[in-house]
Amino acid sequence: MASWQQVLALDAKYNAYRAPNNPQFRTLYIKRRSQLLKENAAASDKDAASRRDYLHTRARLLAAKYGSPAFSDQGSIKSRSFSFGGRSISKSTIENLEPKIGDTRKYHRRQRSSGSVKFNLDGPMKRIFDSIEVVPTKEAEASRAMAGDKSVSENYAFAGMHHIFDQHTDAVTSVKFANDDKSRVACSSVDGTLSVCQVIPPPATVICMLKGHTEAVSDFQWSLSNDIILSVSFDGTARLWNVASSDCIRIIKDITGAELHSCLFHPLNNNMFVTGNSKCFVQIINLSTGKGYKGGSCKITGMGMALAFDSVGKTLWVGDDKGSLSSFNVDHTNGKMIRVRRVAVCEGHAITSISARAWVSREAREPSLLVNCSINSLCLFRISPDGSLQLKKRFSIRQKFSRVRSTFCPLMSFRQGACVISGSEDMCVYFFDIGKDKKACVNKLLGHSAPVLDVCFNCDESLLASCDAQGMVIIWKREGKQGAL
Incomplete structure (x- = not known):
């Protein structure tokens, strides 16, 4: 199951490059991709090695088509940066996310509830994403811009x-x-x-x-x-x-x-x-x-x-x-x-x-x-x-x-x-x-x-x-x- 969740994380990483002028399509793509991966994870009889090979192959194909995203698959977590709302954010910034980016997009740091969506990533990624939950507020101008900034x-x-x-x-x-x-x-x-x-x-x-x-x-x-x-x-x-x-x-x-x-x-x-x-x-x-x-x-x-x-x-x-x-x-x-x-x-x-x-x-x-x-x-x-x-x-x-x-x-x-x-x-x-x-x-x-x-x-x-x-x-x-x- 972890391999398919990593595939979804990989797709999310490149999602900003898909149809850059159509944010609604990017939302739909990730929603549909998540559904398909969930079904394959429940029904697939492939072994873990095959899934890992698929993950690496897909990463190479996406990199060849869209170029290098905000962070690569190589290197340690300390050297990686993450992209939120088109901005590159380092690990240290993520650890203090709330006071750092309040000028353009506000987030709440809160405990996860049973109704929230979780990405069950392993290792350091899991610890980082478990520490924050991105929730747009009424002042989240960048979030609204993703949807066309329309009523x-x-x-x-x-x-x-x-x-x-x-x-x-x-x-x-x-x-x-x-x-x-x-x-x-x-x-x-x-x-x-x-x-x-x-x-x-x-x-x-x-x-x-x-x-x-x-x-x-x-x-x-x-x-x-x-x-x-x-x-x-x-x-x-x-x-x-x-x-x-x-x-x-x-x-x-x-x-x-x-x-x-x-x-x-x-x-x-x-x-x-x-x-x-x-x-x-x-x-x-x-x-x-x-x-x-x-x-x-x-x-x-x-x-x-x-x-x-x-x-x-x-x-x-x-x-x-x-x-x-x-x-x-x-x-x-x-x-x-x-x-x-x-x-x-x-x-x-x-x-x-x-x-x-x-x-x-x-x-x-x-x-x-x-x-x-x-x-x-x-x-x-x-x-x-x-x-x-x-x-x-x-x-x-x-x-x-x-x-x-x-x-x-x-x-x-x-x-x-x-x-x-x-x-x-x-x-x-x-x-x-x-x-x-x-x-x-x-x-x-x-x-x-x-x-x-x-x-x-x-x-x-x-x-x-x-x-x-x-x-x-x-x-x-x-x-x-x-x-x-």
Whole structure:
């Protein structure tokens, strides 16, 4: 495990050289790199020597491409300097960091808490990084400059329409960009079909239509590698689609024959997925065999309308049409579920969407849950260490009858505030700054002529997709310069 953490530290060292004019990409790169290294560390069967060879080879390749960074891999820790915010800092400076650089960027020295991110480096590096924790304050001008030195409102000034799709003949129930992909987006519809579209480069086109369901497609998910799409339908089946060939490669019938309302891949094991049905059952299914796991199903208080995993797939949240939110511990090796707790969020009113986030922003380091409730509310909950929920914010939207969804904005940065977006029955797309107590709505997009049912960003937040109950999908573009990967 230490070798992979050293690889991440190496990538972080060279990160300032990647896309120097696009700090959001650098944030996304390290986030994605960390995820991949964590997965490889858990699944790899390579020996330690091979990992060390990989580390040295990668260091040489990065040095050849970008030149020597602020400190090299050779020499002792005493001769090394470290780069923070573009400034070179020696070991002695680090030991007295707080009084030395307060003129441009302020940091707090504090004890690490359970909610902070730790780099488990070995040896002298561990001692240095354990002694400080970099936390931007409101006076951290350099940190805000990394994020473009713009307000939340300016960062989410989506206005222009990049493209409008109307290939579906009925309501589009969900829209999702492919994982870590800014160009491909997929849609599911009440007309029983799914579509995969290319939005970059222009002109935007429909790549393929996935046909096979006999009733409304209620939900779908991209696999982690984007080669498979999982869909569920009111026809009582889950289907697996090969994106490249547009073929349906497997049909899995619900064991109770009930309508399926929701589906979700396990974030660390894409051979495992979860479904929620209209007979109040949640089931974990093996993708390869098409069968449910022993001990992998539970009954809830209502129809399984919405699903969400935490980032490591340990906790599963399920929202139902009775307004209850249930949590389960999930073993990703054997598919067993253990009920943890149930919370009545909006009793008697459906929960239609759940999104989980480990951090909301660099300045809000607490796990959060974003929940759409059919009582004209979008609720943000703080997840306590014991797994209980505490209501942190409530935002007003129009939602009483439709299955409206919301999401966190995908990128984290040092800018103050953080944003969430939601559809609404008043035909608008809403942007809310969760850091504001008053006037939290920082943007509202008008353009749909029916209730907006789902919203989704691409990976670099340069494009936003929204879909409505009349089958229209709008791809919105950010004002000014778009991000690029």
